[in-house]
Amino acid sequence: MKQNKYDDKSFFDKYSNMNRSKSGLEGAGEWHELKKMLPDFQGKRVLDLGCGFGWHCQYAIENGAKSVIGVDISQKMLNEASNKTKSENIQYICMPIEDIDFPDNSFDVVISSLALHYIQSFDDILSKISKCILNGGEFIFSVEHPIFTAQGTQDWYYDDKGNIVHWPVDRYFTEGVRNANFLGEEVIKYHRTLTTYLNNLIKAGFEIKGLVEPKPEENLLYTIPGMLDELRRPMMLLVSAIKK
Numbered sequence: 001m002k003q004n005k006y007d008d009k010s011f012f013d014k015y016s017n018m019n020r021s022k023s024g025l026e027g028a029g030e031w032h033e034l035k036k037m038l039p040d041f042q043g044k045r046v047l048d049l050g051c052g053f054g055w056h057c058q059y060a061i062e063n064g065a066k067s068v069i070g071v072d073i074s075q076k077m078l079n080e081a082s083n084k085t086k087s088e089n090i091q092y093i094c095m096p097i098e099d100i101d102f103p104d105n106s107f108d109v110v111i112s113s114l115a116l117h118y119i120q121s122f123d124d125i126l127s128k129i130s131k132c133i134l135n136g137g138e139f140i141f142s143v144e145h146p147i148f149t150a151q152g153t154q155d156w157y158y159d160d161k162g163n164i165v166h167w168p169v170d171r172y173f174t175e176g177v178r179n180a181n182f183l184g185e186e187v188i189k190y191h192r193t194l195t196t197y198l199n200n201l202i203k204a205g206f207e208i209k210g211l212v213e214p215k216p217e218e219n220l221l222y223t224i225p226g227m228l229d230e231l232r233r234p235m236m237l238l239v240s241a242i243k244k
């Protein structure tokens with residue numbers, strides 16, 4: 001099922017108030033790690049799947065990309081992207097990631113930041129990416145970590161005084177839909193094991209180049225309340241791969 005939650009006004013307003021929405025890439029907790037995994041964009045044709053406010057599209061253009069296509073299912077997100085990122089070399093297309101159908105070898109780089117856990121079939125999207133990316137092209141993506149998505153409620157387990165006890169991990173090997181709670185709203189996400197993410201990537205013809213489970217930047221650990229708890233479980237998985 002393709003859900004367009006980000007076009008829901010109340011959800012969109014809450015998402016727009018998150019630090020990563022207001023401050024851009026520097027406000028994203030994983031950016032210090034993701035940035036290191038990105039390739040040289042000079043002269044490259046880039047596709048960003050689930051581009052949201054277009055921060056990564058803009059980064060690619062600022063770093064020399066020849067052209068960028070940002071795809072997102074949410075018109076509200078893309079309106080904001082068009083306002084925030086002004087470049088005639090970025091084209092935003094409103095459509096589900098599941099429906100992309102670009103000609104063979106259209107892109108040198110494909111990126112996707114925190115969008116693929118909204119997609120039911122990782123295999124289907126991998127075969128579409130594999131078709132439209134050049135051999136030797138790079139695919140870099142982040143998703144919510146399988147430990148984060150497994151149980152489904154996406155919240156800590158608390159004691160009766162409201163203290164965090166642990167992060168629940170359950171139903172790990174039961175892949176599929178989760179009715180997660182994000183920003184106080186029910187959002188449909190998909191859980192996959194680490195094996196599925198990595199093996200399916202390899203089976204689709206990619207060579208894994210890098211893998212990171214990002215931790216918060218050292219200087220944020222003691223300055224932002226709650227940040228130390230982020231060392232108790234991984235929230236994201238970042239992967240870079242090359243199309244062979």
Ligand SMILES: C[S@@+](CC[C@H](N)C(=O)[O-])C[C@H]1O[C@@H](n2cnc3c(N)ncnc32)[C@H](O)[C@@H]1O
Binds near residue numbers: 071
């Ligand atoms: C967490 S936001 C990430 C936005 C951006 N990539 C970033 O990192 O700042 C997830 C984005 O994925 C988009 N999205 C979710 N499901 C989608 C789908 N099936 N097809 C296209 N976009 C989708 C949402 O509309 C939203 O903009």
